[in-house]
Amino acid sequence: MLDLTAKNIIDTIPKKDDLDNIIDSIKKYDTLVVSSHVSPDGDNVGxxxxxxxxINKLNKKVYYVLDDLIPGDLGFLCEGVKKYTSDEFRKINEDKYILISFDSADNDRICTSQSLKDEAEFIINIDHHNTNDSYGKYNYVIAEYSSSCELCFNLILYMEKVLDEKLIDEDVATSLYAGILTDTGNFKYESSSPSTLRAGAYLLERGAKKQEIVTKLFQNMDLNVLKILGEAINNIEIIGDKVSLIVVDIEMMKKYSVSYDQIDIITDYARDIEGIEVGIFIKQKSPGEFKVSLRSKNYIDVSEVAKSLGGGGHKRASGLSLYTTKEDAIKTIVEAVKKAVY
Ligand SMILES: [Mn+2]
Incomplete structure (x- = not known):
């Protein structure tokens, strides 16, 4: 039933023992809760x-639980899937369930209530973060992989073979392809490997709606976001010759009528300057709370910097939160980055 391309890809999939355990668990439990991390991104949603x-093709009860809002541009990937809050799920569910978490480096970051995590029979952890602490009973964690979507692709493709069921339709392919694109910067980051490109190519063969994804995710910019980006870039600060800093506070977001979850695109511009190795983007979430994104180009492991301040992530893309004043947040992160770079 599998085509030759699928067979060839399955031959190259690593850690199939972990996938066997995960597939056995999915077979055994009729109720599954699927979640991801706070502040959903393309890889999370994809x-x-x-x-x-x-899994909807397998006659199971699958609940999507996430105590956060989906950014508007990713909404098209969620069509036909109801999102529950932890409280809503607990009110309607009486069955035993397992929790499957994608793209979350640790238990705390999974975006459900703690009781929902604790009451699960067990947790399955599928992720590609460098800092993942293998918090699941079963873990499919490969830090070298481009995205959780690429790992999810391995799982589902292998599951097609094990269960002898066709699971990847146009919508599945579209979701996974979208997440791979967003987490790899359209296949440009270091983590894009031959396997990433093979997964992408095969998802297109299986019907991923490439043009819809490109139009909706990359050619659909809110004009106000473009304008705040203009001011942010105007105010960019270069520290030494290898580090750049962009700060956006609540006042500036108000000025342009944009919200906190719309401006992540600014992060890339801090990194993509000639000669810059590390770009820092600080955005203010609330009066005493600042979210810091770190991006590196070639050699600085920003996950180490993030980890030293209570955050985490990948070698070339990490994040953390600082609960302090704006001045102190800037000082703290700039000092930590300078220590790593100079
Ligand atoms: Mn990811």
């Missing part, structure tokens, strides 16, 4: 939606 839409 992997959870790809998985849910595939």
């Amino acid at each position: 992997s959870t939606m790809g998985f849910i839409k595939a």
Whole structure:
């Protein structure tokens, strides 16, 4: 039933023992809760939606639980899937369930209530963060992989073979392809490997709606976001010759009528300057809370910097939160980055 391309890809999939355990668990439990991390991004939404839409073909009860809002531009990936809050899920569910988490480096970051995590029979952890602490009973964690969507693709493709079921339709392919694109910067980051490109190519063969994704995710910019980006870039600060800093506070977001979750695109511009190795983007979430994104180009492991301040992530893309004043947040992160770079 599998085509030759699928067979060839499956031959190259690593850690199939872990996938066997995960597939056995999915077979055993009729109720599954699927979640991801706070502040949903493309990989978060793509992997959870790809998985849910595939499992929906297996006559299981699958609940998508996330105590956060989906950014508007990613909404098209969630069509047909109801999102529950932890409280809503606990009110309607009486069955035993397992929790499958995508793209979360640790238990705390999974975006459900703690009781929902504790009451699960067990947790399955599928992730590609450098800092993942293997918090699941079963873990499919490969830090070298481009995205949780690529790992999810391995799981679902292998599951097609094990269960002898066709699971990847156009919608599943679209979700996974979208997450791979967003987490790899359209296949440009270091983590994009031959396997990433093979997964991408095969997802296109299986019907991923490439043009819809490109139009909705990359050619659909809110004009106000473009304008705040203009001011942010105007105010960019270069520290030494290898580090850049962009800060956006609540006042500036108000000025342009944009919200906190719309401006992540600014992060890339801090990194993509000639000669810059580390770009720092600080955005203010609330009066005493600042979210810091770190991006590096070639050699600085920013996950180490993030980890030293209570955050985490990948070698070339990490984040953390600082609970302090704006001045102190800037000072803290700039000092930590300078220590790593100079
Ligand atoms: Mn990811």
